[in-house]
Amino acid sequence: MQCKYCGTQITKKDTRCPQCGRAIVRPEKNIRPIAIAGVVIAFVGSAFPMIMNSNADLKFQPAFGFMNYESPWMWYSFLLLCVLSVVLCAVKLEKFSIAPTAILGVLCGITYNNVCLRHGAPGMVMGLAPILIYAGCAIGVIGVFLDVLKFKKKEISTDYRYTGHKTVWQRIYIYRWFYLMFLPVLVFVIIFNYLPMTGLRYAFMDFKSGSEPSYVGIKHFVDMFGLSEISKLSSKQFMRAFGNTLTLSVIKLAMNTFAAVLISLLLHEMKNIYFKKSVQTIIYLPHFMSWVVVASIFKMALSANDSGLVNSLLMSLGVIDKRIDFLTSNNLWRGVYYVVNLWKDTGWGTILFLATLSGISPELYEAADIDGANRFNKMRYITMPALANTIITVFILNLAKVMNLFESVFVMYNPSVYDTSDVIQTYIYRQSFASSGTPNYGYTTAVGLFKSLIGCILVLICNKASKKVRGRGIV
Template structure:
């Protein structure tokens, strides 16, 4: 028994000295890593100490008072919280699939353009909306979608006989239409940017494959079906998986496009936190909003782990974390 302990101690000492030797050997790399490590500790890990406020009543003035799970009990009993939670998941996931699908389709179309100059011009034009701020985007679309003679979409629908001037649709002010409009605006804004990664994949497809397919009698659709789509498959999955991990982070786009009449379908967790903080007309209890934030992070963390597992299965052992 004593011998075993001694062996174990010797083995531990041995591995420690080996580790120390390795660190010494690669000291240059460790030295280079040090600023990153310090940065991560200061900006990512130390702020996590704030999680403790989720279990306290804290208004930023008096000492925080420990209240256990009180805020979580309140949170789970609030209909607005559950509505925001559901909206976050639904809006984010649908948006992700729609914008990805749109980006794939647009990429394939772009890839089919033969004139290189025209292709570049089109690419540049469709990238541009990505760089427009959400505030400006919301302002522009409020005007375009307005239920008045100044609203481009409604005027078009009236002029083409789809609607009458008395039945114009308030796209951004009607719960039935809000999400549809939101997805549409997101597709307009983000599709171009998302094509970058798909265009890179398409550029990497060996052109000999297309030549061989043409010799075998494949038309344009055949080439797409048997060469382009399979080549894009892995990239599509990677993009979806990587973005699925971020679905809980949704604020700006929803915040600038929502209004009082559509909160039941547009209020997401981050806007819920915002309203809890700034709508109370009193000094907010940061304990409650921290609890909501913590819950959101936990759900996000679970999604990351699920995506990591999916990624490992689909990408032959390559995870995302």
């Protein structure tokens, strides 16, 4: 390695150039993502059963894994070592993470052996845990030696713009007050977001109100994906809810965005400032109504009985001779749902677009006027390009939230339209509260976990898209 100022050869241990005396800035070492991925695989694997019944129709019950292993400290030390490994990798001391990662495998082996001795019986097979953990450990160890990131183009780091060659500790000292400022946020996030996240382990447990949580391995995932005869129906309902969630929220999002853009464009053309402001105030109004109120208004209007206003009106005008069941027909329900969503949220959605439009320099339009461009040419060549970035931003930010669709559906649907309206969140709600038995929170947690995973993938895709489009991610 050479000093970049004078070209003198310098050794690994030098902190200053022997020739010119300047501080040496060494290139940052790359992190080892594969090593971390390996540990994460092992971490996830530890939730799965070590051994379990081989009968799918019994939903692989009973199952034994770390979570119901007789000495819980085995699992705790396992998790602790996972944390240690990841931390070591993160602070770029990945060489030292080989040891804890290897111990993970050893712990797994010991536990597996003991579990087999105690619970091994004919009909029991090895579960996913040993496979995932051993694979994870192997990847974790090998990954330490694979510097995959050096093949990627280096990003220009913005981190050290001002502080120059100060060490990390110096910079931490400079920013000490900022850590203090962040403390409340961190405390809130830890208490209200991260502490409850430990509840995700219930996805592998039976957790009924009134009885102790008990480890059941992959029982709930069997139910979700219909791997046994008895789970076919719940799986069918779950998959349908999953499909509906994507369809409903994506189409809703597309329609709302399109309508909002259209209205913003037209509103932008509005010359009279008072008229424009009154219209804006009016179209924002529905956003301040809660969903239950909106639903009760529209249900009243669209009902298929004598009191439904729309049906009565159409009947008296002679447009139809039979009442239309807007709310109970699988063919019409989605249409009604989209319309109600348009009514409620289009106005609110225009805020961003209007703001963008008002940011376009008037000079551009004046120049176009001189060139003799008409209104539509101006829209085509000036307005739309300016708006495109915002449209994509809004679309991406909202796409990340599509799995959370709940209240708007919950207040509008009914059993006759489950086929087209049931979404993941309403499915979870019914599994929790609308059963005539006591709910199993283990199952709903498993569904929620799956929902989170899909949401996570969507966010990552959006983040990627966002980087492409805007040059930076969502956060």
